[in-house]
Amino acid sequence: MKAELTEKFQEKYGRIPAAHYFTPGRVNLIGEHIDYNGGLVMPCAVTLGTWLALAPNHEQVIRFSSMNFSEQAEIPLSDSYTKTGSEWFNYPLGVFNEIQQKHEITTGFDLLFFGNIPIGSGLSSSASIEVAMAYALNHFLNLGYEKVEIPLLAQKVENQFIGVNCGIMDQFAVAFGEAHKALMLDCDSLKHKVVDCNLGDYKLAIINTNKPRKLAESKYNERVSECQAALKALNTEIRLNNLCELNAEKFALHSHLITDGTVLKRATHVIKENDRVHSAAKALNEGNIEEFGRLMYASHQSLKDLYEVTGPELDAVVEFATGYQHVVGARMTGAGFGGCAIALLKKGQEEDFTENLTSFYTDLIGYAPTVYFSEIGNGASEI
Numbered sequence: 001m002k003a004e005l006t007e008k009f010q011e012k013y014g015r016i017p018a019a020h021y022f023t024p025g026r027v028n029l030i031g032e033h034i035d036y037n038g039g040l041v042m043p044c045a046v047t048l049g050t051w052l053a054l055a056p057n058h059e060q061v062i063r064f065s066s067m068n069f070s071e072q073a074e075i076p077l078s079d080s081y082t083k084t085g086s087e088w089f090n091y092p093l094g095v096f097n098e099i100q101q102k103h104e105i106t107t108g109f110d111l112l113f114f115g116n117i118p119i120g121s122g123l124s125s126s127a128s129i130e131v132a133m134a135y136a137l138n139h140f141l142n143l144g145y146e147k148v149e150i151p152l153l154a155q156k157v158e159n160q161f162i163g164v165n166c167g168i169m170d171q172f173a174v175a176f177g178e179a180h181k182a183l184m185l186d187c188d189s190l191k192h193k194v195v196d197c198n199l200g201d202y203k204l205a206i207i208n209t210n211k212p213r214k215l216a217e218s219k220y221n222e223r224v225s226e227c228q229a230a231l232k233a234l235n236t237e238i239r240l241n242n243l244c245e246l247n248a249e250k251f252a253l254h255s256h257l258i259t260d261g262t263v264l265k266r267a268t269h270v271i272k273e274n275d276r277v278h279s280a281a282k283a284l285n286e287g288n289i290e291e292f293g294r295l296m297y298a299s300h301q302s303l304k305d306l307y308e309v310t311g312p313e314l315d316a317v318v319e320f321a322t323g324y325q326h327v328v329g330a331r332m333t334g335a336g337f338g339g340c341a342i343a344l345l346k347k348g349q350e351e352d353f354t355e356n357l358t359s360f361y362t363d364l365i366g367y368a369p370t371v372y373f374s375e376i377g378n379g380a381s382e383i
Contacts, residue, residue, distance in 0.1 A: 001051055002383050005067075005114055009053045012065055013110045017053035019140050020383040023132035024049035025123040026173035027206060027333045027342050029197075030299050031277040033307055035187040037227050038242025039274040041169050042184050042281065044197060045177020046204065047377040050115040050128040052136050057108040062096060064089035067114040077108055083161055088113075091126055092133035094161030098153055099134070103143050118208050118370065123340060126162070127170035130154035135175070135380040148190065150380070151175040177379035184281050195281045197376050202289060202328060205345040205353060208370040209313035211338035219309060220335055223266060230267035233258045243267055244274040269306035273299060293329025293344055297322065300331035300341075309336030313365055317341040320360045324353065345373075 002020050009017045024045035031041040057063070065072040071087045081097040083090045092111065099105065113132070117125040131154045138145045145153070151171035158166050168187050176183060182197040231243055234257050240246065246254070251271045258264040276295050283291040300318050304310040310318075314332040321330035321343045330343035345353055354371045362368045 001114070005051050005053045005112060008067055008114075009055075009110075009112045012112060013055065013063070015055060017110075017112070018055040019053070019136065021052045021054075021132055021136040021139070021380065022049055022383050023052075023128045023135060023380040024174050024177055024377050025117040025125060025128050026170060026177065027123060027204070027340070028169065028173075029182055029333075029342070030280045030296060030331070031273060032299060032303055032331075032333070032336075033223060033309065034244060034270050034273050034277075035167055035169060036224055037231075037244050037270045037274075038186075038188065039244035039270065040184050040186055040277045042182050042195065042277055043169055043173035043177075044182040044376045045174055045379050046123065046206065046374040048117045048123065048206075048372060048374055049174075049377075050113060050117065050125070050132045051383070052132045053112045054136060054140065055110050057110050059108050061108045062093070063108075063110045064092060065112050067112070077105070083163070088129070090162060091129045091157070094157035095130055095133040095154065096137070097161060098157050099137055099143065103141070105137075105141065118372070123206065123334075124170040124174060126158065126164075127154060127166075128174050130157055131171055131174050131380050136382075139382055147175065173379075175379050177377060179378050180376055182281075182284065182376070184277065193281070196285050196287075198287065199344065199376070200287070200289060201347055202344040203347050203350075204374045204376065205327075205343040205350075206372040206374060207317045207341045207343065207357065208372070209317065209338055209340065209365075210367060210369055211311070211313045211365075213335060213338035217335075219337060223307065223309070226263050226266040227270060229260065229263045230258050230270075233260075233263070234267075243270045246271055248272050248275050265306040265308075269302045273302060289328055289344065293327075296329035296331040296342075296344070303332055303336065307336075311337050313338060313361075313369075314341050316361050316364045317343075317357070317369065320357050324356070326353065 025048045026043045029042045060077045062075045073089045154171040180198045182195040185192040280295045318330045321327040326346035326349040328344045
């Protein structure tokens with residue numbers, strides 16, 4: 001990829017790049033819809049991601065181009081910038097804007113991006129491009145940002161420049177990922193533990209349902225409200241800041257306080273899912289892939305029955321995986337209502353899995369999914 005990027009950069013700008021960088025996408029292995037309840041998530045970096053080649057110029061402009069999109073931009077150096085339209089280059093421009101507020105950058109840059117993360121799939125293509133830009137400028141210009149500051153800067157760009165109210169998990173995972181490791185992360189405190197995640201004879205299959213996640217945002221806000229209602233009910237007798245301060249055993253002692261059946265289902269998922277994250281970390285550290293796979297299936301079932309955020313497309317993928325002998329575990333990943341599912345697939349079965357899943361899914365849903373395969377990879381780095 002580095003050679004191809006160099007060739008395209010030379011075609012575009014008439015010279016070779018001064019540096020190359022890579023930032024991955026991410027999947028969340030387990031721990032879904034609990035980060036806003038004080039719970040733990042377990043993301044990992046994947047080997048799909050964003051490549052960036054750059055070189056400084058002496059023309060006082062920033063030139064953005066991509067091998068994926070026809071839109072490009074040439075923007076004069078300025079003290080500040082604002083988002084205009086919805087073009088892809090707003091993401092790296094927002095990063096440049098944020099850095100410019102603290103470090104006066106006086107040289108222009110020629111930039112060429114390439115990404116192989118499917119857009120809108122829930123694998124964090126936006127976080128990948130933001131962190132790629134932040135990491136590259138920090139490294140190339142020796143700006144002195146600490147590692148943890150990079151995802152925080154990228155999240156701020158997403159929230160304030162782009163206008164998307166995301167959490168920190170995506171940016172953190174793509175910055176801090178390690179090969180064959182997962183991160184058990186508290187999204188509030190940023191405290192995290194590295195979890196061994198050597199999948200052995202298995203690899204990660206990422207299945208894009210190709211269904212747009214149109215319901216995700218409205219249902220997300222609804223679930224947040226329902227969890228707040230559960231917390232309020234529990235706090236009539238006990239004092240909690242977050243639902244995940246309870247484990248399943250303690251929750252059973254107080255669940256009678258939640259009288260709304262739907263709210264009770266939401267809270268039950270949250271608390272049991274947080275327990276599953278702890279069990280998953282133990283299973284992975286012990287190399288027990290079969291137990292980890294069982295927890296993945298249990299997570300999906302809970303998200304389907306108790307949290308009601310899956311939908312027929314994601315359920316179809318997991319239904320197929322459950323009956324496919326070379327898969328040890330599968331679940332939806334991300335907000336739900338579309339986007340991606342993940343499965344742990346025996347190596348060597350990629351072609352058969354793709355063919356049979358595509359047939360099953362297409363018969364049931366009416367159009368085909370897209371299947372990708374990945375190892376668990378490293379976070380942002382210079383190539």
